Each structure stands twice: as structure tokens, then as C-alpha cells.
Amino acid sequence: MPIKHPNLKLTRLTDALPAWTGEIGPDDLHEICRQVHDGGGRLVALWGSDTRQQDRGFQLHVLLLNETGMVCLNVQLSAEQPVYPDISQIFPAASRMQRATYDMLGIYAQEGHDHRKWVRHGAWHSGSFPLRKDFDAAASRTDEADAYPFVQVEGQGVHEIPVGPVHAGIIEPGHFRFSIIGERVLRLEERLGYVHKGIEKRFESMSLQQGAKLAGRVSGDSTVAYAWAYAMAAESIAKVTPPSRALWMRALLLERERVANHLGDLGYLGNDVALAFGFAQFWILKEQVLRNNAALFGHRYLMDTIAPGGVAVTLSAEGKRVIEAECAMLEQQVRILRGIYDEHAGVQDRFIGTGVVTPKLAAQLGLCGLAGRASAQAWDARVQFACAPYDKLDVQMSTYRNGDVASRAIVRFGELFESLRLQREILVNLIHEDEAPAALAKLPPNGFGIGMVEGWRGEVMVAIHTDAQGNLTRVHPHDPSWQNWPLLEHAIIDNIVPDFPLINKSFNLSYSGQDL
Amino acid sequence: MYQILKQIIKTGIKTETPPQVDESMRVDTQRLQQEILDVFGGALAIRQVDAGSCNGCELEIHAVNNAYYNIEGMGIKFVASPRHADLLLVTGPVSRHMEIALKRTYDATPDPKLVVAIGDCACDGGIFGESYASCGKVSNVIPVDVVVSGCPPAPTAILQGILTAISARKP
Ligand code: SF4
Numbered sequence: 001m002p003i004k005h006p007n008l009k010l011t012r013l014t015d016a017l018p019a020w021t022g023e024i025g026p027d028d029l030h031e032i033c034r035q036v037h038d039g040g041g042r043l044v045a046l047w048g049s050d051t052r053q054q055d056r057g058f059q060l061h062v063l064l065l066n067e068t069g070m071v072c073l074n075v076q077l078s079a080e081q082p083v084y085p086d087i088s089q090i091f092p093a094a095s096r097m098q099r100a101t102y103d104m105l106g107i108y109a110q111e112g113h114d115h116r117k118w119v120r121h122g123a124w125h126s127g128s129f130p131l132r133k134d135f136d137a138a139a140s141r142t143d144e145a146d147a148y149p150f151v152q153v154e155g156q157g158v159h160e161i162p163v164g165p166v167h168a169g170i171i172e173p174g175h176f177r178f179s180i181i182g183e184r185v186l187r188l189e190e191r192l193g194y195v196h197k198g199i200e201k202r203f204e205s206m207s208l209q210q211g212a213k214l215a216g217r218v219s220g221d222s223t224v225a226y227a228w229a230y231a232m233a234a235e236s237i238a239k240v241t242p243p244s245r246a247l248w249m250r251a252l253l254l255e256r257e258r259v260a261n262h263l264g265d266l267g268y269l270g271n272d273v274a275l276a277f278g279f280a281q282f283w284i285l286k287e288q289v290l291r292n293n294a295a296l297f298g299h300r301y302l303m304d305t306i307a308p309g310g311v312a313v314t315l316s317a318e319g320k321r322v323i324e325a326e327c328a329m330l331e332q333q334v335r336i337l338r339g340i341y342d343e344h345a346g347v348q349d350r351f352i353g354t355g356v357v358t359p360k361l362a363a364q365l366g367l368c369g370l371a372g373r374a375s376a377q378a379w380d381a382r383v384q385f386a387c388a389p390y391d392k393l394d395v396q397m398s399t400y401r402n403g404d405v406a407s408r409a410i411v412r413f414g415e416l417f418e419s420l421r422l423q424r425e426i427l428v429n430l431i432h433e434d435e436a437p438a439a440l441a442k443l444p445p446n447g448f449g450i451g452m453v454e455g456w457r458g459e460v461m462v463a464i465h466t467d468a469q470g471n472l473t474r475v476h477p478h479d480p481s482w483q484n485w486p487l488l489e490h491a492i493i494d495n496i497v498p499d500f501p502l503i504n505k506s507f508n509l510s511y512s513g514q515d516l
Numbered sequence: 517m518y519q520i521l522k523q524i525i526k527t528g529i530k531t532e533t534p535p536q537v538d539e540s541m542r543v544d545t546q547r548l549q550q551e552i553l554d555v556f557g558g559a560l561a562i563r564q565v566d567a568g569s570c571n572g573c574e575l576e577i578h579a580v581n582n583a584y585y586n587i588e589g590m591g592i593k594f595v596a597s598p599r600h601a602d603l604l605l606v607t608g609p610v611s612r613h614m615e616i617a618l619k620r621t622y623d624a625t626p627d628p629k630l631v632v633a634i635g636d637c638a639c640d641g642g643i644f645g646e647s648y649a650s651c652g653k654v655s656n657v658i659p660v661d662v663v664v665s666g667c668p669p670a671p672t673a674i675l676q677g678i679l680t681a682i683s684a685r686k687p
Contacts, residue, residue: 123612123649130648137648165617168596170564170577173614195568197611198649214643220572220668264578277520283582284530290579300670301572340519512570515611 002068005032010071015236016387018069019450026075026084029062033090041066042366042379043091044452045461045478046098048105050132054468058082058107061476063450063461067384072450072463082107088114093366093483104131104200119193119515122146130201131474153179153187161497165194169501172511176500183496188489196515203475208234208308208443211472215462216303218477219513224250224257225455226477227306229462232387232451234308237443237466246310247388248430252323253302253311255419255426258456259330260289260301262416265508269409270341272502273350281337285330292326309440320427327420338413351406355491355503358403367487369458369480371507374411375403381454389429393422408506415456445470457481457510479513531586535676537683541662543655559591560682563601563625567618567657568650569608573635573668577605580671587675598624603681605674606658609637609644610651622658630681632662634674639663 002020003010007028010020024032033043044063051059057079063072075084086109088095098109099118106129117126124130124140153160158181165173175191199218203211215230216223228250235242242250263286270278290300297305297313305313315323341347357367362375372379382395398414400407447466452459458480467473484507491503564577580587581594595601598621610618622631633654636642641652654660664677 121613135648140648165614166565166598166621170566170574170594172566172569172571172574173617194613194617195566195608195611196613196649197568197609197644198647199644201647201649202644217570217572217643217667220570221575223572264575277524279581280583281523281527283579284527284584287579287582287584294670301575301668303572303667336519336523340523343519510571512568 002066002071003032003035003064005035008032008073013236013449014239015450016232016241017381017385017450017452019072019236020069021072021074021448023074023076026077029073029075029087030085030090032073033062033064033087036064036066036071037090039066042368043087043093044070044459045463045476045482046087046094046101047463047476047478048101048107048131049465049474050105052079053133058105060084060101060107061463062087063463063478069385070450070452072448077107083110084108085110086112088112091366092364093486096486097482103129105129106132116149119196121148121193121196123196130198135201148191150177150189150191151187157181158186174511178497178500180497183498185492185495185497185500188492190485190489192485192511193515195512199516200474200476203472206472208440208472211475212306212308213304215475215477216306218516219479219510220301220303221261222257222455222457222460222479222510222513223301223303224253224306225453225460226462227304228254229451229453229460229477230464230475231306231308232453233449233462233464234440234443234451236449236451237447237464238440240309240440242310244388245430245432248426249311249313249315250306251389251393252315252423252426252430253297253305253313254453254455255422256289256293257302258419259416259423260286260293261456262412262419263289263334265505266337266341266409266412266416268505269351269405269502270347272505273347275344275347278337278341278347281333285333289326289330292322296322307440314432315430320430323423323427327423331417331420334413334416341409348406350499350502351409352404354405354499355495355506356402356404357487357491359401361490362403362487365487365490366483368483369454370411370415370456371408371484371487372458373397373399374407376401379459381452381459385452389426392429393425395422405502405506443470443472455480457508458484477513477516479510481509481511481514484509485514530583531589532584534585534590534679535672537680538676539680541664541677541680543660543663559593560603560678561593561595561601562603562605562678563595563598563621564605565607565618565621567606567608567614567638567654568611568644569635569637573607573638576668576671576674577607577634580674585671585675587678592678598622599626601625601629603630603632603678604658605632605634605678606654606660607634607638609641609646610654610657612649612651615651615657618654618657630662631658631660632664632677632681633660634664634677635669636665636667639665642667
């Protein structure tokens with residue numbers, strides 16, 4: 001049992017990962033969170049749902065993680081006064097999630113320190129909440145001026161640079177407010193939510209299959225991770241295990257997604273320090289991976305290759321040879337390029353010591369995923385909770401301690417090589433017996449399931465709730481960027497403004513995945 | 517330096533022939549005149565605007581910069597400001613939160629200007645559709661000249677859309 005508390009009775013979910021749920025009242029939330037925190041655990045996600053139609057008021061869902069597994073706390077809140085105790089003192093990452101949960105649902109963290117809106121700009125009225133079941137989309141339209149009180153930094157010589165939402169490159173939109181002295185950054189404040197396009201509301205009217213397509217488009221660069229997490233949640237509710245061939249295929253696709261993204265980012269990291277050679281070389285390699293994806297799986301980024309219950313693609317013996325050859329080619333080429341990056345004085349000069357997140361701060365604020373591992377946070381869902389087929393693969397985690405741009409590049413290189421090794425192992429194990437895929441058409445009623453997958457950026461989580469008819473009543477996708485965006489505000493402090501693009505790229509966080 | 521040069525020589529030239537223009541991508545046949553082409557000359561500056569995409573379309577727009585498609589080799593480059601741009605490349609369903617920013621970017625782009633909408637979302641709202649948070653297709657917010665469908669469209673299709681937008685209208 002992961003957590004002990006007199007008022008908490010845990011039920012084990014039939015899940016690919018060790019996961020439990022339990023109902024508690026708001027008064028017990030603090031103590032349980034504190035206990036998980038003190039034991040080295042973390043907050044994965046926080047969301048809410050409107051269950052007033054079932055006479056259950058509102059619910060707050062808090063997903064916690066420790067080394068034994070995940071626990072989803074369901075906190076009952078009254079329909080009239082949906083308030084719960086603020087947990088951002090224990091888990092700072094909760095702050096933005098609490099603000100977003102209020103914007104979307106109108107449930108409220110008492111005694112919270114920051115009650116500013118988060119995802120809501122001017123698109124809907126304050127006091128109307130899109131994820132309530134009685135939300136009237138037509139009546140919500142507003143032309144309210146979109147005021148947002150940024151924190152002001154005062155003092156002699158301090159001035160502000162506002163950037164965005166439309167940025168200077170090919171990049172997702174968001175707003176950054178720098179307070180600077182000369183070129184030195186004193187403070188950065190992020191404001192996101194610009195690409196909020198109503199994903200969670202959209203899920204509510206979708207079938208299980210349509211939902212799978214949408215899950216694969218929460219964040220386009222992590223389509224495999226989201227589609228797998230969604231499928232895992234659905235399979236948990238339906239209590240089915242996909243055939244082992246499907247699981248091997250999923251892992252193969254996930255590692256290919258990781259390789260493609262790391263190649264692209266390593267190219268851009270070179271570009272951002274004026275080594276255009278790096279961009280050209282890495283993107284040639286990335287393009288070759290994408291072309292193989294298109295030829296073998298019908299999509300360059302592998303969208304719609306995973307379906308609840310199984311996978312939508314196969315791999316022939318010839319296809320295996322293509323991937324083997326590709327892995328060998330990448331292994332050799334990336335080694336050469338890593339040597340060049342390592343020896344290039346200009347690259348090392350800009351990478352080392354830039355955008356530092358110390359291990360201490362990373363642990364305090366809950367930095368996760370790739371960026372977390374570059375700051376000595378040794379978490380990787382493929383290692384701690386190795387679900388099939390990772391339980392047979394013995395994944396080597398890449399970690400580093402310095403927490404700077406150089407460390408994040410080193411971790412990327414490490415993960416890239418490990419992904420190539422994993423792909424080769426998967427190919428050896430991927431045997432083509434004809435197992436009937438368990439096509440998942442519909443889910444059982446009143447179900448709840450969680451899926452979590454270590455995507456290339458970090459842990460991608462999808463939670464699914466079904467209603468009395470077995471329809472999707474609430475789907476919550478959670479991106480690791482929620483945890484990591486606040487750390488970027490720290491990483492830039494005392495650096496110069498021109499290094500911001502480089503630092504930002506070294507994290508490469510998702511906007512779409514967290515704006516939803 | 518020696519390693520870099522060696523690698524460059526070993527890599528060779530990867531750039532492929534650009535695609536032909538495709539008039540069926542054109543939405544608005546009236547807007548482009550030969551004079552505009554003359555104004556652009558051989559060079560074209562593009563400002564890309566993500567107005568609410570899932571970031572999938574951006575991945576393919578990045579890819580048109582790679583050595584295989586080599587968009588810069590055709591005299592087309594991405595610029596940082598709409599004031600320096602001849603063409604806006606817009607992705608996503610337009611989120612309600614990006615509606616004003618997109619309009620302002622359009623207004624800030626000097627005339628004559630072209631707009632190419634990239635991806636199914638930008639063409640018709642795609643999987644996100646229209647909702648309390650999404651305005652749907654790009655042409656619901658600003659005028660569009662050429663649409664490129666696909667989720668996301670391949671780099672050749674994106675190139676084709678851009679080339680179609682700047683090619684002379686067939687009489
Ligand atoms: S068209 Fe597809 S890839 Fe492009 S933004 Fe829409 S969902 Fe994403």
C-alpha cells in the first residue's frame with residue numbers, strides 16, 4: 001500500500017501501472033499530501049469534474065506519485081460551495097493547476113496565494129465555467145477587456161520587455177514578461193493559455209475512437225505518448241490487456257518519437273548558438289526517420305497509429321530491416337556529431353553554465369521529465385513503473401547533475417542512444433504471431449482509468465471518467481510542461497536576455513499540451 | 517573545424533526539386549495580380565503565426581527549412597516581424613485567445629500581403645472545430661488566399677501552397 005491514513009481506503013485499479021484510488025473529504029487532503037511529499041513523492045496532476053447530475057457535487061482529483069505507484073485522491077466537494085484546501089504550499093506545481101481548475105470549473109482553493117486567472121483570457125466571462133455540464137457556450141461570449149496583473153519589479157534602472165504572444169520564430173504562442181537591468185534578467189513571468197481551444201470540453205461529446213484521435217493531437221510532437229496514455233486509461237476501465245505484439249509496437253513507436261524529437265532539438269540547440277551546421281546535420285537525420293515512419297507506418301509523426309485495445313499498424317520483416325539499418329546509421333552519425341559538439345569551443349561556451357536549475361530547486365518545485373533528469377531528478381516512468389514491454393527492456397536512465405543547457409543536451413544524447421538500443425531490442429522481440437486484437441468499442445459505465453507514459457518530454461498522463469452509459473464524461477490530459485514551465489522562470493534569472501531562446505529551447509516545453 | 521568540413525563534404529547536397537504549383541489550393545482567385553509578383557521580386561519573406569495549432573503543423577514548417585526541402589535556397593525566408601513579411605503562414609484552428617493577436621499581425625503586415633492557411637485545422641477547424649474557445653478555420657478571422665490540407669500537411673505540400681500563393685494567377 002502506498003499511503004496509510006485512517007480515513008483513506010484505497011482501491012487498486014486494473015491498470016498497466018500500479019495505481020490506486022480513494023475517496024476523502026477536503027479536511028484530509030493536506031495531511032495525505034504532506035505525507036506523500038515527506039516520503040519523496042510528487043504531484044502528477046490536479047483536475048476537477050462536475051458530478052452534480054449524480055448528486056455528488058463537484059470532485060477534485062489529485063494524482064500523487066511515490067516509488068510504489070500512483071494514487072488518485074477523489075475529494076468530494078459540495079455543489080453550493082466547492083472549496084478545498086490549497087496544496088501549493090506542499091507542491092508548488094499545484095498553483096497553476098488550481099488556478100486553471102477554477103477557470104474551467106469554478107472550484108476553488110481556499111487560502112491559495114495566487115488567485116489570478118490562468119487559462120481564461122477574454123474568451124469567456126468570469127463566473128461562467130466551460131467544464132460545468134450546464135455551461136452555455138453561446139452565452140459565454142464576451143468582449144471583456146483582458147486585464148492581467150503581472151507582478152511589477154521596481155527599482156532604479158529596472159525595465160520591462162514584453163514578448164509575445166506572437167513570437168519571432170516558428171514556435172507556439174505565449175507571453176513572456178522580462179524585468180531586466182541592462183541585459184541581465186531579474187525576473188521572468190510567463191503568461192500562457194493563448195492556444196486554449198477547448199480540448200477537454202470537446203472530449204465530452206466524443207466516442208472512444210474519436211477521443212483517441214483527439215488525444216493524439218493534444219500536443220502534436222508527443223502524439224504517440226498521448227495516444228498510448230489514452231489507450232492505457234481506456235484499457236484500465238475495460239479491464240483488457242492488449243496483445244503483446246501491440247505493446248511491443250507501441251514501445252517501438254514511442255522510442256521513434258523520442259529519437260525524432262531529440263534529433264530536432266539537438267539541431268536547434270546548435271542553431272541557437274550560431275552553429276548552423278548542427279541544424280543542417282541533425283535535421284537531415286530527423287528527416288530520414290520521418291520518411292521511414294511515413295513509409296512503414298503511414299504517418300511521419302505516427303499520428304493515429306495507436307488505438308484503444310491495440311495498434312493500427314504492423315511491421316513486416318522488410319520493415320524491421322529498414323529500422324535496423326536506420327538505427328545503425330543514426331548511431332554512427334550521431335556519435336560523430338556529438339564529438340563535434342563536445343569539441344566546439346563556441347558551443348560549449350554558450351551551453352555550460354547557462355540556464356541553471358540546481359538539483360535542490362528542481363526537487364523543491366517538482367521539475368520532471370528530461371529537464372528533471374538533467375537536474376538530478378532520477379524519475380523515468382519506463383524505469384520506476386516499467387509496464388509491458390518495458391519490464392523486459394531494462395531501460396538505462398540518463399541523468400546529469402549540473403542542470404544547465406549543456407546537461408539537457410547531454411541527457412538528450414544519452415536518451416537518443418538508449419532509444420536506438422531499445423528499438424533494436426524491441427525488433428528482436430517483436431514476433432508476428434496472429435493475435436486477435438481486442439478491439440475496444442465501448443467502455444463500461446461509471447469507470448475511471450489512468451494512463452501514464454514516459455514521453456520524450458516527460459510523463460504524459462491521461463485520465464478518463466465514464467458516465468452511467470459508458471460515454472466519456474470527463475477526459476483530462478496532463479502534460480509534463482505544467483511542472484516545468486515555472487522552472488523556466490527560475491532558469492533565466494541572472495542570465496542575459498539573448499540567451500533566453502537557447503534556454504527555452506533546451507527545455508522545449510509544450511504550449512498546446514498545457515493550454516488545452 | 518576539420519571534422520565539420522569532413523562531415524559537410526561527406527553529407528553532400530540533399531536538396532530535392534521543389535514541387536509544382538497546384539491551382540486547386542487557391543481559395544481567392546481575385547487577390548493576386550502580376551504587379552504583386554513584381555513587387556515581391558524573387559524573394560519572399562514569411563511570418564509564421566501559430567493561432568492555436570497542436571504544434572504538429574509547426575513540426576512540418578520547421579522541416580521545410582531542412583536540407584531536403586531547402587526553402588531558403590529558393591529565396592524564401594522566415595522573418596521575425598510581420599512588418600518585414602509578404603506572406604503569413606497561419607496554422608491551427610484560431611483559438612479565441614489568439615483571435616486579436618492574429619488580426620493585429622495581419623494588420624501589421626504591409627500590403628500587398630498573402631495568407632496561406634496550413635493544415636486541416638486552419639482549413640476547416642479540423643478535429644477541434646468551433647467552440648466556446650475556438651473560432652475554427654483561419655478564414656473566419658482573416659482573408660485567406662491558399663489552403664493546404666493535411667494533418668499535418670507534408671513539407672512538399674506546404675512548399676506547394678507557398679509557391680501557389682506567389683505564382684501568377686492563370687487567366
Ligand atoms: S492540422 Fe493536425 S497537425 Fe495541424 S494543428 Fe491541426 S491537428 Fe495539429
